[in-house]
Amino acid sequence: MKFCVHLNMQISPPKHLAPFIRHYIFLENHEKDIKNVRLFTDGSTGLILSANMNLYSDFSEEHIPASFFYGTLNSYKDFSSKGKFSFIAVVFQPYFxxxxxxxxxxxxxxxxxxxxxxxxxxxxxxxxxxxxxINPLTIINDLNIFFTRFISKETGTDYQLIAAIQQYILQHKGSVSSKDLEYFTGYSERHLERKFENYMGVSPKKYTNIIRLHYFLSLMSQGVSDENMTSLSYHAGYSDQSHLIREFKKSIGLTPRQYIKTENKMAVNFIEL
Structure with a gap:
């Protein structure tokens, strides 16, 4: 059995919230059987809102709260779900x-x-x-109002700096060196690392690796074969295919081929095992 994804619903926030929220995702599961799922890092943080989700960590009996925030992940987390549920994922910009x-x-x-x-x-x-x-679009609209009120206070210059660095890394698809960031910001590598870890949860180097990997995922989504796997890895900034596979397995727990064969992708970084 697979998750039933309601209208494949992924909703963008209004423009003024885009610096803080990447998107909303609504998912429903109508089946009662146990499902094993994996969430792997995309550099984001977020909020899962549910009223009735029975989620357990790492296929164990450690129960996860129905609604929770999650910090930046180093790699991936495995969960098992029991019974029917619906939830909204609010995918944050990492610093939010x-x-x-x-x-x-x-x-x-x-x-x-x-x-x-x-x-x-x-x-x-x-x-x-x-x-x-209630219609999930109505709930998401109410969440937009809630978060708009939340960010009405002063955010400060540090957030502006971190957001600018993040956008710089995204624009370059993760192919950014520490020297590039020093030149872009005027700050030393150590100063940037402290700031980044405080606001993003990971170092600039770790974040660039995550973004580069997800750029490769976007290239794979356009079609991949044995012939073009190497060229795609080079295009994404990897020195060789073995380097790519090591990064892929470390972050996702699968090889690129195994990821491609995974049928039920509820989001680019949320899959059923």
Missing amino acids: LNMILNTSAKEVKNQIISVEDVLKDKLIRFQDQLFDK
Whole structure:
């Protein structure tokens, strides 16, 4: 059995929220059987909102809160789900979680934080809306209003710096050296590393590796064969195919071929095993 994805719903935020939120994803599972899923790093942080999700970590009996924030991942996390559920994933720009939690992103890297432990009852109404099966577009619109009010306070110059560096890395598809970043910002490599880890949860080098890998994923989505795998890896900035495969397995836990054969991709970085 596979997840039933409601309208394959991925919604962009309004323009003023785009510096903080990448997109929203709505997913529904109508089956009762146990499913094993994997979330792997794309450099983002985020929020999962659900009223009825039974999710367990690493195929164990460690229960995950129905609604939770997740920090930047170093590689991937495996989960098992039990029973029917629906949820909305709010995929943040990496530094937005730092703003919400008001703590170093490095401290919550690879962590799952219960919504109730952070915002208490402020997100309950969205969970209730999901439970009552309100149109997900209505819920997402309400979330836009909630986050708009949240960012109305001063964000500060550090966020502007980090956002500018992030955009620079994205524009260059991850093929950026530490010297490039020093020249772009005027700051030393060590200073940038401290700032980046505080706001993004990972070092600039780790983030560039993640973005380069996802650029390769975008190239693969256009079609890949034995003949063009090497050329695609070079085009994405890898020195050789073996380097690519090592990075791929470290970040995703699969080889490129295994990823291609994975049938149920609920999002580019969220797959059913």
